[in-house]
Amino acid sequence: MYPYFYGFDPTVILLIPAMILAFVAQGQVQRNFRRYSQVRAASGLTGAQAARRMLDANGLQNVQIVPISGQLTDHYDPRNRTVSLSQGVYDSSSVSAVSVACHECGHAVQHARNYAPLTIRNSIVPVVNFASSISWILIMVGLMMIFAGSAQSTSTLGNTIFNAGVLCFVAVVLFHLITLPVEFNASRRGLESIREMGFVSPDEYGGARAVLRAAAMTYVAALAMAAANLLRILAIRGRRD
Numbered sequence: 001m002y003p004y005f006y007g008f009d010p011t012v013i014l015l016i017p018a019m020i021l022a023f024v025a026q027g028q029v030q031r032n033f034r035r036y037s038q039v040r041a042a043s044g045l046t047g048a049q050a051a052r053r054m055l056d057a058n059g060l061q062n063v064q065i066v067p068i069s070g071q072l073t074d075h076y077d078p079r080n081r082t083v084s085l086s087q088g089v090y091d092s093s094s095v096s097a098v099s100v101a102c103h104e105c106g107h108a109v110q111h112a113r114n115y116a117p118l119t120i121r122n123s124i125v126p127v128v129n130f131a132s133s134i135s136w137i138l139i140m141v142g143l144m145m146i147f148a149g150s151a152q153s154t155s156t157l158g159n160t161i162f163n164a165g166v167l168c169f170v171a172v173v174l175f176h177l178i179t180l181p182v183e184f185n186a187s188r189r190g191l192e193s194i195r196e197m198g199f200v201s202p203d204e205y206g207g208a209r210a211v212l213r214a215a216a217m218t219y220v221a222a223l224a225m226a227a228a229n230l231l232r233i234l235a236i237r238g239r240r241d
Contacts, residue, residue, distance in 0.1 A: 011235045018228040022221040028214040033072065036096040036211050037088065042201035047089040047101035054105045054193040055083070063108045067091070074100050076107035078122055083108055098199050099190065099208040103215070106186030106193075117181045128175040131168035138165030139233055146237070162237065169230055176223040183219045187212040 045053070048065050055063050064082045067090040068074075074086050083104050089097040110118040142162025146155055194200055194208050 011232045014232045015228045018224040021224050025217040025221040029218055032211045032214045033096045036207040037094045039095045039204060039207055041093050041095050041098045041199060042204060043199050044093055045098060045199055046091055046093045047085050047097035050098045050199045051083055051101040051105050053197060054102050055108060058109050060108055060112055074104050076104045078111045095200055095204050095207045096211050099211040102190030102194050103187050103212055106189035109189050110186060117178055121178050121182055124175060128171055131171040135165050135168035138168060173226045173230055176226045179219055183216050187216055
């Protein structure tokens, strides 16, 4: 059983490494994006223009490119085959803009090529959304019944509800896990197009790679945080044993 000191829950310690990783990753994304937003791509292409050329080169003339509001809100929507680029990417000719735009086009190429991890991720999104919304409710209700219940029937029901919540949370962790190859592969496809189609100069290529590597680390951090939360949940449950 984990001891509590003046109300302090020691299982919080399990979250600290993941929290630090998330903080560092997010800071690196912001720094790299700002830094290379000040560097104009040698090709002079805007993010939207680079995206159009990459899509066309892959036979994806049917994929639309549209501007959206916000910062780093860029994404590819497989439902309507649309690449949405944020304000700082769509009209900008910076190395950062070209890099982010080509990364999102990488997802469009994955979709067109039936890239297995993307197909799996897209197919489980509705299930994961439901699991994410209900997991903590089941876990908290189950724990309260386990810790407060004195009757065997109450404890058994609490365990059942708790285990159902854990299974839901495991689905969330698996979603973050399957997201990693999807994001890393999209960046690889984007960087290949950037280099082969000359969107940036050889000297600027390192900047493009830095921008996308930093972005990829945020997904690693998200997985680490989800896994740490799962470990903490199991550790809290272990206090009863």
